Amino acid sequence: MVCGHTHGGQTRLPFIGTPFAPVKDQRYVAGLNEWHGRRIYTSRGVGNLHGVRFNCRPEVTLLELV
DSSP: OEEEEOGGGSBOBTTTBOTTOSSSSGGGSSEEEEETTEEEEEEOOSOOBTTBOBSOOOOOOOOOOO
């Protein structure tokens, strides 16, 4: 399942993680994850909020299904 994007939370702080992510469960902020026996992918996207992104590089994802 492709799950859209979260901007990766815009800011990733060492030892804290992503305090401003729009998801409650921090495991699903970005990347390929398991969810109820299914694989889901959440992109960090390329945008930003007020020109700010810290320690959270933008990404364009290419998914190849085989």
